[in-house]
Amino acid sequence: MNKILPLKDIRIIEVKSEIAAGTRGASLGIDALKIASLDLESDYFARFDSEEVENVNDILFDGYAHPHAKFIDGVLTMEERVCLQVSKVLKMNSFPIILAGDHSTAAGSISGIKNAHPDKKLGVVWIDAHADMHTPYTTPSGNMHGMPLAMVSNTDNMECKINDPRSETVDLWNQLKEVGGKGAKINLSDVVLISARDLEQPEEFLLKKHNITNFTTQQVREKGVEAIADETLALLDECDIVYVSFDVDSMDSKISVGTGTPVPNGLSVEEAKILNTRLIKDPKVVAWEMVEVNPTLDTENKMAENAFEILEATTNSLLGE
Numbered sequence: 376m377n378k379i380l381p382l383k384d385i386r387i388i389e390v391k392s393e394i395a396a397g398t399r400g401a402s403l404g405i406d407a408l409k410i411a412s413l414d415l416e417s418d419y420f421a422r423f424d425s426e427e428v429e430n431v432n433d434i435l436f437d438g439y440a441h442p443h444a445k446f447i448d449g450v451l452t453m454e455e456r457v458c459l460q461v462s463k464v465l466k467m468n469s470f471p472i473i474l475a476g477d478h479s480t481a482a483g484s485i486s487g488i489k490n491a492h493p494d495k496k497l498g499v500v501w502i503d504a505h506a507d508m509h510t511p512y513t514t515p516s517g518n519m520h521g522m523p524l525a526m527v528s529n530t531d532n533m534e535c536k537i538n539d540p541r542s543e544t545v546d547l548w549n550q551l552k553e554v555g556g557k558g559a560k561i562n563l564s565d566v567v568l569i570s571a572r573d574l575e576q577p578e579e580f581l582l583k584k585h586n587i588t589n590f591t592t593q594q595v596r597e598k599g600v601e602a603i604a605d606e607t608l609a610l611l612d613e614c615d616i617v618y619v620s621f622d623v624d625s626m627d628s629k630i631s632v633g634t635g636t637p638v639p640n641g642l643s644v645e646e647a648k649i650l651n652t653r654l655i656k657d658p659k660v661v662a663w664e665m666v667e668v669n670p671t672l673d674t675e676n677k678m679a680e681n682a683f684e685i686l687e688a689t690t691n692s693l694l695g696e
């Protein structure tokens with residue numbers, strides 16, 4: 376193992392939270408990545424400082440009280456904690472690489488970025504099988520990992536209302552939208568989706584309403600991964616800074632067995648690697664996140680090994696290696 380001194384000050388933020396997923400085990404994803412790094416004989420986790428955000432996973436034992444926003448009280452606590460940590464790392468002039476369990480805490484990451492850069496226009500690249508734009512009023516499952524982009528864009532999507540959440544749920548939802556400061560942290564029109572292929576009607580509605588681009592897996596193949604990365608960044612041209620969120624379920628269900636909501640027709644490991652390594656080279660990108668590795672659904676830690684390869688390659692690309 377050869378030690379390489381980091382050029383940029385990278386800080387790893389570990390968020391072992393899994394309360395907002397529909398299946399159990401995503402909190403173990405970060406440790407699965409560490410095991411993968413050892414099996415692949417990498418010194419990755421010795422190279423960077425890392426800090427863990429304390430989780431509230433114990434509330435899972437009590438059962439949920441809000442059917443249209445399961446464990447929303449815990450989600451609120453986690454968003455606040457992640458927001459604080461991400462904001463702190465950015466204010467230290469470091470680059471946060473966030474390794475998280477379920478995708479809901481990406482709302483905390485985005486709020487933290489906005490908190491550190493209140494005057495900058497923030498764009499989001501969301502590489503995911505899902506659009507994660509539901510609200511308690513539209514969710515088919517009540518799982519809040521399907522809602523982070525609605526939380527940070529101050530979206531209720533009442534036009535597509537199908538659920539009637541209780542007033543206690545609505546109160547907590549309104550508090551969630553205020554984490555890191557009042558009002559929207561991003562505009563949905565400043566989101567680019569890549570490989571989102573399992574959307575419900577309320578999300579399709581938002582895509583149309585805000586003119587959101589969703590590059591399909593087929594387009595990635597036809598145009599080439601590099602071209603898609605460049606087009607994505609060009610679409611966010613008016614944004615001052617960019618956050619990249621990589622949900623491992625963006626990869627095809629043949630490889631993404633070890634994740635809670637796998638979907639066919641996704642990216643290959645190689646495509647995901649090229650995409651992330653290319654995107655992170657853009658100086659506008661201020662934070663990168665990987666989520667939803669769930670080793671309890673996997674065999675022989677395959678997903679974490681693939682995901683780790685992408686993590687290491689992406690980090691090296693950031694460092695210019």
Ligand SMILES: NC(=[NH2+])NCCC[C@H](N)C(=O)O
Binds near residue numbers: 478518520522574636
């Ligand atoms: N981050 C994720 N894996 N999200 C999956 C969301 C699935 C579905 N749209 C739901 O709301 O339940």
Ligand SMILES: [Mn+2]
Binds near residue numbers: 478503504507622
């Ligand atoms: Mn997701």
